[in-house]
Amino acid sequence: MDAVKGVKGKRLPRAVREEQMMDAAVRTFARRGYRAASMDEIAQLAGVSKPLVYLYLNSKDQLFTACIRREAQALLATVQAAIEPGLSADRQLWAGLTAFFDYTVESPDGWSVLHRQARTHGEPFALEVAAMRDEIVAFVAVLIQAAATEAGAARPEPELAERDMAGLAQALVGAAESLAGWMNDAGTMTAKEAAATLMNFAWVGLGNLLEGERWSARGPQGPAVVGAGEF
Amino acid sequence: MDAVKGVKGKRLPRAVREEQMMDAAVRTFARRGYRAASMDEIAQLAGVSKPLVYLYLNSKDQLFTACIRREAQALLATVQAAIEPGLSADRQLWAGLTAFFDYTVESPDGWSVLHRQARTHGEPFALEVAAMRDEIVAFVAVLIQAAATEAGAARPEPELAERDMAGLAQALVGAAESLAGWMNDAGTMTAKEAAATLMNFAWVGLGNLLEGERWSARGPQGPAVVGAGEF
Amino acid sequence: MDAVKGVKGKRLPRAVREEQMMDAAVRTFARRGYRAASMDEIAQLAGVSKPLVYLYLNSKDQLFTACIRREAQALLATVQAAIEPGLSADRQLWAGLTAFFDYTVESPDGWSVLHRQARTHGEPFALEVAAMRDEIVAFVAVLIQAAATEAGAARPEPELAERDMAGLAQALVGAAESLAGWMNDAGTMTAKEAAATLMNFAWVGLGNLLEGERWSARGPQGPAVVGAGEF
Amino acid sequence: MDAVKGVKGKRLPRAVREEQMMDAAVRTFARRGYRAASMDEIAQLAGVSKPLVYLYLNSKDQLFTACIRREAQALLATVQAAIEPGLSADRQLWAGLTAFFDYTVESPDGWSVLHRQARTHGEPFALEVAAMRDEIVAFVAVLIQAAATEAGAARPEPELAERDMAGLAQALVGAAESLAGWMNDAGTMTAKEAAATLMNFAWVGLGNLLEGERWSARGPQGPAVVGAGEF
DNA sequence: GATGAATGAGGCTTCATTCAT
DNA sequence: AATGAATGAAGCCTCATTCAT
Incomplete structure (x- = not known):
């Protein structure tokens, strides 16, 4: 017993x-x-x-803060664990996005606390989670920077200012958050499908997407055409 | 006070x-x-x-609901008023985004109620605002559809499923929401700059963006190169 | 017009x-x-x-008081109008009871205000209605007194003290109130039937009632047997 | 206070x-x-x-309900404890009435809650107390029935319909309630005196009462003459 | 390590009543 | 003769938090 x-x-x-x-x-x-x-x-x-x-x-405050920290840590850890530093920028992004969507699926309450609750109940909590989000946004910005450098090797006239990078990263992260909510609420997509949709959207762009271009996890020079359902 | x-x-x-x-x-x-x-x-x-x-x-409930409805109406009206049906899909999107960012700048409290508060305080309120957001998302999906059709005239192999459209629209709207928050909180951008950043991101895609491609309000065949700060 | x-x-x-x-x-x-x-x-x-x-x-107080007075007046007037002074005591009682039950049927709200509401909401109101009720009780006591005198003519040793009279009158009035409530709520009786039931109960007594005795509006020496449904 | x-x-x-x-x-x-x-x-x-x-x-509601239930239970228990099943119907009634009047004397607030407050403040409460009152009325009806059977042994023509029984029981209970109020408010009687008054009233009837008949706790064949003050 | 007992403070809501026209 | 606009006061209820064991 x-x-x-x-x-x-x-x-x-x-x-x-x-x-x-x-x-x-x-x-x-x-x-x-x-x-x-x-x-x-x-x-x-x-x-x-x-x-x-x-x-x-x-206290309730400290309990909430502890929750926010624990979940933020969990999300960061999940995403960071998924990224292999050696890969190209887009492959790293793909890995990070997949890990992120996975987290929102597996820990919906944690995600709700981070994304919804912590940001709507006063500065102390919002700042706590903003710090983590900024960390992610900054990392995405670094990835974009890296991609720019990679591209710049071939044709060196990018001219994307710091601020532009930051804006693009903000947009990308927001797109991911929105897709995560949709995916979990409507149940229409798996984490991988969401990640694929977002990679296409972000990397290739709507305009080119409609022309038939696709992003692929196997690399831009691969067989190329990848719908949201294939990887 | x-x-x-x-x-x-x-x-x-x-x-x-x-x-x-x-x-x-x-x-x-x-x-x-x-x-x-x-x-x-x-x-x-x-x-x-x-x-x-x-x-x-x-009651407090009804007061909150009334606020949500008023602000949702105001946002919708602002965006709809900005769009001229005759324009091409990307120009319509550009107009809508600009109007949206304008609304968030001019009515930050209203935007906070819609985007943050209404969605975090129980179903009745969340549903109220979800209806409006879905309307916007659906309209964006229609725009993407229209763009696909426009593009399809030249190269007839659309291949974007309904679900993909919806996902892209969700991503685009999420990106806009995120940019709006950043723009207002950090004060780094004007509404027009945010819209330009997002158009580049969404229409051209990161991959091509880094290759030097740009979207322009003057149309894709125009002088083309437009940084986030120029229009 | x-x-x-x-x-x-x-x-x-x-x-x-x-x-x-x-x-x-x-x-x-x-x-x-x-x-x-x-x-x-x-x-x-x-x-x-x-x-x-x-x-x-x-004020609300005065409005309530006015209601109580109006309804008390109406009830008293109804009952008094029904009684013909020349009749024997039991016939007067019969007439008064019938009028009372009629009032409760025709003015259920007034009866509720008098019987239930006025007596449960503080002294000022309770006193108001108590005065009227006491008037009725006193009148019933007078009827009993009169009956005693009538009976005493034949056999002069009644010995019913004042206090006994008052108690009997209280009992009789309470019985009438209870029957009125039952009659109106359950809908099992008409006003006349209720009055007959009560006359039998009060005048003849349960013990004798069960022995076959009955009270009758036609007088004690009449054909005698009268169920609740006959008069 | x-x-x-x-x-x-x-x-x-x-x-x-x-x-x-x-x-x-x-x-x-x-x-x-x-x-x-x-x-x-x-x-x-x-x-x-x-x-x-x-x-x-x-909640206030539940507190009130709890009060009603507690007092109803107390009243019922008091009355039931007083009744010895072996006794004749009139002796049982006498015992029950005495116990009832005792309860109203010893627990005037409880009695007020049951008789006045619970019945004037909305259905949920009124139903609660109506159930208990109906139980008592039904028991009184059974007593009357029993008395009829006892009487019927001597002279077999019962002839009191169900409805008449119920009406008589209602009248009797109402008379008791009214006497209880008078007794407690005016302080003119003890519980035993009230019970005696009521037994005389109910069992013998006013008409016969005035002819000199009396009910007695010692039984109908006893020395008989009992004023409200003697037992 | 763990809990039953207890409360100060504050929020939502209602209502009798008045003022100015 | 009649009303739209407005409020002070009070009541029900909940909650974060502590005390004593």
Whole structure:
């Protein structure tokens, strides 16, 4: 007869309890929003008493912040793990996008906390998540820069200012966020399909896309034609 | 923190008071979020007593819904007014984007209510704004379709499925939303610059962009090269 | 084209307006209770604006009091009109009971205000209606006294103290009130049947009733046997 | 106006606190009526903070309902405990009436909640208490039925329809309620005197009462003459 | 390590009542 | 004779947070 997880009142190490609480908190914040989520509901969902939540996480604010940090870390880690530095810029982007969409599929509550809740409930939280987002945007900008350099080797007159790079990166990240929401809400696409759609959109551009050009994970010089459903 | 308009205690016709209240509400909801905004604060900002707010707008829920509807209407009207049906698809898109970015600049609180608050505070509100966003997305999809048809006259092998169109439209709208946020928060761009950045991104694609291609408001056969700062 | 009653804003003499307001008030108080009834609802039901209600009836308290007085007066008048002083005590009681049950059938809202609402919402109102009820109880006691005197002529040893008379009268009135409620709520009896049931109960007594005795409007020496349905 | 029991701030087990709250609630509802009673006043009278009342009893509605149920249970239990099934119908009635009047004397607030407040503040509450009252009325009807059977042994022509029984029971219960109110308000009678008055009234009938007949707890064949003050 | 008991503060909503025309 | 505009006061309810064990 061993300790069964979930038995009320069972003494568990602090780390385990904290994890349970954060899980409950992320889920509750995602579904209700920061203000509407009550500490009561979170404690109940975590299977502990309210004072214990306060003992470990101090306050609702700090609990929310902890959730944001944990999920931001998880998202960043997922994306970074997917990228192999040696690859070409577009291949790195492809890998990162796929990882990102995967994260939103596998951790919808975490994604909701980061994308929706943290950004709508006051500066302290918004700044927390903005930092992470900026990190991603900056990385995308670097990728674009890298691609420009790669292209520049062949024909050296790009002239894309810093600010343009930043704008393009913002656009690309926003497109990804929007597609992620659509994909998860409407259920019309898999993560890979979303990534493919976005690569085509971003890399080739609508104008050229309509002319028959396609981006392919196998490289621009490959067999080329790739619909959203093929990779 | 003070009454926006009108001497306290002055009797005004209902329509005027309602407008004042909605203005105050949009501003408060945008800054605090739905839950954190208090009816007290809204009433005070509108320069009236709380009961009057209830007399005219019934409840916090209905007040928020009214705000969403008013702002959604305003955004839609702005965008639709900017589009001239006779133009080519890319010119229509350009016009619509410019109008959209203009709206976000001129009515940042309204945009915050639509983009951030309404989508994070429960189904009834989210659905309200989702309907409007879907309308826009659908219109963008139609534009892409039209562009495909235009292109198809020259080279008849369209091959973009409905779903791909929808996905591209979602991506484009998301990119615009993201750029709007960045533009307003960081103050790095004007509405026109944002629209130009996005047209380049979307129409030409990163890959070709880096090869020196550019989209131009004067049409694809024009002098062509247009940085984000020129039109 | 004459003045049509109910046309909004039509100028009517004060007496008419007051009657409309009191009608609306009685109905609203009966259905909602004193506290739950709102002046708004009453004014709307009366087809006038709230300030007019205040102009004519001063306050919610006074309006309620006015309702109580009007209905108490109506009930008393109805009962008193039914009684012919020359009759024997039991015949007078029969007439009064019939009139009382009729009133509760024809003016259920008035009866509710008197019997339920006025007695449950604080002393000032309760006293108002208690005065009327006491008047009725006292009259019933007089009838019993009269009957005792009639009986005493034959066999002079009644010995019913004042207090006993009063208690019996209270019991009789309470029985009538209870029957009235049952009759109106369950719809199982007409006013006449209720009166007959009560006369049998009160005059003959359960014990003797079960032995076959009956009271009859035609007098105790009549054919005697009268079920609740016959008179 | 002060805490009834317990030092303020003392931690007590839930069951005890709930009892205190219900006591305070019954008292407040009885004196003020459902609507006019404020949760603030109830909490203060119970010597606790308002949130604790909500934590334990959920809402004003549910608190009122709980009060009604508790008092209805108490009344029913008191009456049922007083009745010995083996006795004759009239003796059972006598016992039940005495117990009923005792309850109204000892728990005037409870009686007020049941008889006045619960029946005047909307269906949900009225139905709650109507169920209990109907139970009592039905029991009284059974007693009358039993008495009829007893009487029928001697002279077999019952002839009292179901509906007549029900009407008589309603009348009897109403008479008891009215006497209870008079007894408690005017203070002119004890519970036993009220019960005796009612037994005479109900069992013997006014007509016969005035002829000198009396009901007696010692049985119909006993020395018989019993005034309201003797037993 | 863990919890039952308890509350101060604040938000939504309603209502009787008045003012100015 | 009549009303549209407006509010002070008060009530129900919830919640983050703490205390004592």
